[in-house]
Amino acid sequence: xxxxxxxxxxxxxxxxxxxxxxxxxxxxxxxxxxxxxxxxxxxxxxxxxxxxxxxxxxxxxxxxxxxxxxxxxxxxxxxxxxxxxxxxxxxxxxxxxxxxxxxxxxxxxxxxxxxxxxxxxxxxxxxxxxxxxxxxxxxxxxxxxxxxxxxxxxxxxxxxxxxxxxxxxxxxxxxxxxxxxxxxxxxxxxxxxxxxxxxxxxxxxxxxxxxxxxxxxxxxxxxxxxxxxxxxxxxxxxxxxxxxxxxxxxxxxxxxxxxxxxxxxxxxxxxxxxxxxxxxxxxxxxxxxxxxxxxxxxxxxxxxxxxxxxxxxxxxxxxxxxxxxxxxxxxxxxxxxxxxxxxxxxxxxxxxxxxxxxxxxxxxxxxxxxxxxxxxxxxxxxxxxxxxxxxxxxxxxxxxxxxxxxxxxxxxxxxxxxxxxxxxxxxxxxxxxxxxxxxxxxxxxxxxxxxxxxxxxxxxxxxxxxx
Numbered sequence: 001x002x003x004x005x006x007x008x009x010x011x012x013x014x015x016x017x018x019x020x021x022x023x024x025x026x027x028x029x030x031x032x033x034x035x036x037x038x039x040x041x042x043x044x045x046x047x048x049x050x051x052x053x054x055x056x057x058x059x060x061x062x063x064x065x066x067x068x069x070x071x072x073x074x075x076x077x078x079x080x081x082x083x084x085x086x087x088x089x090x091x092x093x094x095x096x097x098x099x100x101x102x103x104x105x106x107x108x109x110x111x112x113x114x115x116x117x118x119x120x121x122x123x124x125x126x127x128x129x130x131x132x133x134x135x136x137x138x139x140x141x142x143x144x145x146x147x148x149x150x151x152x153x154x155x156x157x158x159x160x161x162x163x164x165x166x167x168x169x170x171x172x173x174x175x176x177x178x179x180x181x182x183x184x185x186x187x188x189x190x191x192x193x194x195x196x197x198x199x200x201x202x203x204x205x206x207x208x209x210x211x212x213x214x215x216x217x218x219x220x221x222x223x224x225x226x227x228x229x230x231x232x233x234x235x236x237x238x239x240x241x242x243x244x245x246x247x248x249x250x251x252x253x254x255x256x257x258x259x260x261x262x263x264x265x266x267x268x269x270x271x272x273x274x275x276x277x278x279x280x281x282x283x284x285x286x287x288x289x290x291x292x293x294x295x296x297x298x299x300x301x302x303x304x305x306x307x308x309x310x311x312x313x314x315x316x317x318x319x320x321x322x323x324x325x326x327x328x329x330x331x332x333x334x335x336x337x338x339x340x341x342x343x344x345x346x347x348x349x350x351x352x353x354x355x356x357x358x359x360x361x362x363x364x365x366x367x368x369x370x371x372x373x374x375x376x377x378x379x380x381x382x383x384x385x386x387x388x389x390x391x392x393x394x395x396x397x398x399x400x401x402x403x404x405x406x407x408x409x410x411x412x413x414x415x416x417x418x419x420x421x422x423x424x425x426x427x428x429x430x431x432x433x434x435x436x437x438x439x440x441x442x443x444x445x446x447x448x449x450x451x452x453x454x455x456x457x458x459x460x461x462x463x464x465x466x467x
Contacts, residue, residue, distance in 0.1 A: 045168060049180050051222045054120045054151040056170040056178065056215055059093045059104050059127075059141070061112035092171035092215030093117065093141065094224060095150050096254055100125070100143040103254055104214030105229050106132050109139045117143050119150070120178055131257035135265075135394070136249055137229055140257035153216060155247040156223035158202065159319065161188055169206040169228055169242065171215025181207040183240075185225075190243060191325040200329035201243040202226045208242030217244040226250065248333040256335075265391060266336040266357035267328075269300020270307060271398060274323040283312055284348055290314040291327050295398050297387065305342070305355040312345040331357060360397060362386020368407045369436055371415070375443045376450050376465045379413020382406055384435055385424065393422075402426070403455065404433045418465055424455040 091108030095101070102117060109115060115127035125143035132139040165185045173179050183206030190201040204217060208231050217226045226244030256263040272291035280288040293311045296303050313321060317340050321327045331340055334357055342353045363386040371377040382404045383389060387397035389405060403424040409416045425433050428442035429451050442450070449466040 045180070045182060048168065048218075048220060048222060049170075052153060052168070052216065052218050053170055053178060053180065055095045055153040056120065057093045057095060057102060058118040058172045058178070059091045059102070059108055059214060060116040060118065061089050061091075061109055062114045062116075063112045090172065090175045090211055091213045092211065092228070094214070094216045094227060095152050096155075096224070096250070097258070098149040098152050100145045100150060101130075101254065101258060102127065102141040102143065103227060103250055104139050104141060105227065106134050106137045106139045107229075108214045109141070110134070115141055117141065131253065131261065131263060133253060133263050136245065136253055136263075138227065138245060138250060138253045140254055153218065153222070153224040155251045156219055156221070156225045158188065158225060158246045158248060161185060161202070161219070161225060163188060166220050167204055167206055167225060168218050169204065169208050169212060169215065170218065171208070171212035171228060173207075173209035173211040175211050183207070186241070189322070189326060191323055191329075200246060200249070200326055201229070202246055204242050204244065205240040206242060207240070212242075223247075224250070249329070252333045252335070264336055264359050265332045266334060266338070267300070267360045267387070267391060267397070268302050268331050268340075268355060268357070269297035269360075269387075270302040271295035271396075272313065272324045272327065275312065279312075283345060285345075289320060289322060290345070291321055291324055297398065300361075300387075301355050301358050305353045307342070307344070307353060307355075308346070310346070313342050314345060314350075315343045316340050360387035360391045362388045364388050365392060365407065370410075371439075371443070373443065374467070375414075375447070376418055376452075376467060377415050377439075377443060379410040380406055380415035380419050381408045381410070382425070382436065382439065402434070404436065404439050414467070418452075419454075420456065422456070425452065426455060426460070427453045 089108070089112070091104055093102040093104035096103050109129060109132060115129060117125050117127045125145070127141040127143045130140045130142050163185050167183060167185055169181045169183070171179065183204050185202060186205050187203035190203050202217065202225060206217070208228050212228045215228045216224055217228055219225050224247050226246050227250050228242060228244045230243045232239060232241035253263055270293050272293050275288045275290045275292055277288050279292060291313045293307060293309055293313065296307055296309060313327065315321060316327060316330045319330055321330065334340060336357055336359045338357055340355050340357060342355055344351055344353060363384045365383065368381050368383045371380050371382060385403055385405050389395070390397040403426045406419050406421055406423040406425065408421050409419055425439065427433055428439060431438060431442050433439045433442065449464060451464045453460065453462045455461070
């Protein structure tokens with residue numbers, strides 16, 4: 001009897017094991033599934049490339065440069081006049097307007113006198129420069145399509161982009177022709193790259209090389225994630241670290257170029273510092289995050305919204321921030337007059353402040369004054385320091401009323417012997433120069449000696465000049 005029971009149990013056990021195998025095998029098969037068709041074996045980016053590459057163009061620029069003969073050439077020729085030659089350069093661009101609006105990098109078009117755009121189908125068009133912005137390293141060109149509609153790339157919302165997303169880089173590396181490389185997003189908010197002061201770059205390991213500048217970084221939906229702008233390299237070739245300007249800033253600059261003709265950056269009217277581990281610990285945070293407010297500009301947007309020194313801003317419009325550059329960038333992708341929501345910690349409690357963005361106030365480069373007369377300042381073009389001027393020239397916007405900014409100096413002028421663009425004149429003959437009127441008052445006709453205090457590259461220089 002016992003033997004029959006043992007055999008029965010063995011049979012039942014085998015049956016249960018067989019059922020388990022039948023149930024589990026499909027799971028293993030699913031996990032290790034091999035391609036079931038030829039089409040699956042031939043999966044590629046080809047359809048995506050066909051969809052997006054017609055919207056990427058080559059940008060050719062020309063400028064005249066003057067070169068002087070070497071001393072030896074001058075000796076044997078009896079003096080050769082300076083020679084003028086045409087310098088050509090090459091970059092890439094992205095069609096973002098069907099009527100011929102193209103975005104590229106500012107450094108691609110910087111200093112050029114003429115522009116030519118070549119489409120992927122080899123059609124060529126002369127182009128007009130609509131806007132160039134050095135601080136974002138973006139420029140907008142326009143070509144006359146004579147009514148023809150061009151293929152465009154839609155802008156991606158990079159808030160949905162994540163590290164690890166597949167991307168394609170399309171451009172013209174080394175001038176060899178349109179090329180596509182693939183990779184992933186390696187990082188989404190690089191602010192310490194040192195390329196521009198509005199730094200908030202996407203990083204990718206897709207091969208990006210010289211000539212790719214201004215080209216497209218696209219996602220698998222065929223959307224423009226960013227404009228390729230720089231590489232990190234010691235050899236000049238791709239090391240798998242490329243940087244792109246996010247689509248939000250690209251869209252903002254393009255819209256400003258088309259609708260306003262100029263790009264005015266809104267500002268928050270505050271200065272801040274990144275949160276260290278010690279500051280985070282003192283604030284009761286589990287990790288360093290946010291920007292600690294160190295200065296609030298009187299009657300600026302932040303001041304009117306009720307922000308104070310010591311507030312810790314953790315995010316803007318729902319996006320985390322870790323330093324002042326990221327904060328400035330996320331504010332600058334909006335237009336003056338729009339609002340941003342700042343989440344901050346004050347006294348350990350979370351608050352939300354609505355800030356209405358505005359242009360920085362004060363004098364601009366349009367207010368530059370040329371000084372003349374029989375003075376040491378003759379030939380200097382100066383302007384009063386203001387938050388707007390400071391923003392335009394990468395200066396500290398909190399230097400309001402603290403000096404006169406030397407915008408430029410005429411060649412072959414008296415001032416050229418003593419002043420350089422970027423100098424800040426603090427006082428003349430013991431009188432603080434907080435305004436142009438103060439400076440002009442110090443330049444009396446009978447005066448022939450000037451005791452000058454100025455700031456140059458962060459250093460205070462004092463001296464007496466006599467004519």
